[in-house]
Amino acid sequence: MKHGKQELIAKAARTLFQQQGFTATKMTQIASAAGMTAANLYVYFDSKLAILSEVYRPWLRPQLATLSAEVRAQESAERRLRRLLVGCWRDIPGADANFANALIDALAQRHARTAPASAFLNEVEVAVGTPLRECIDMRDGPRGSRVDEAMLSRLIWMAFDGFVINQRLGDVRDVEAVASLIAALVLDAPLSAPLPRTGIGVAA
Structure with missing residues (x-):
C-alpha cells in the first residue's frame, strides 16, 4: 500500500x-x-526534495540510456563525442518542458549540511563516462590518451547544470559549437560542421 x-x-x-x-x-x-x-x-x-529525488531518478535514467544508444549509433569517435555532448547539454536539459531545471532549482535551495546524493551522482557519471570512454578508445591516432575520462565525465555533468539554466532562459545558440570545440580538443581533431539537429530518441 x-x-x-x-x-x-x-x-x-x-x-x-x-x-x-x-x-x-x-x-x-x-x-x-x-x-x-x-x-x-x-x-x-x-521533504519536497525527497519527492523530487523519487521523481527525477527514474526520469533521468532512460534519458541517459537512450542517449548512450544514440552515441553508439554514430560511425566515428568525433561524431559520437559530439552526440554525447549535445545530448547532455541540449537535449536532456530541454526534455519534457525543461524538467531538469527542477533539480537545479532544488539544489540551489538545499542546505549545505544536507548529505549529497553521491550514489546517484556516481551512477550518472558512469552513464556518461562509459560512452565517453568508447569515443576516446575508437579515435584515430595513438592510444596513450592524456585524457582523464573520469574527470572529463564529471566536467561534462557539471556543465549540464549551466546548460539546463540556459535552456530555461531560452539560450541554446552555442551548444553545437561548444560540443564541436570540445570534441576537437579531446580527440585532437579538426573542427567539424554541426550534427543535424535531433532529439533524444532519434539517432543522428
Missing part, C-alpha cells in the same frame, strides 16, 4: 514540478493533487 501511495504522490508532484517549477510547488499542493492531507504526505516523504 505504501509503495502505491508513493507512486501516486510522485506522479502528482512531477506534474506540478513541470507546470510550476520546484520552488513554486508547495507540499500542500502535492498532497491535494495526490488526494491526501499534507500531514499524510509526510508519512511517505519527509
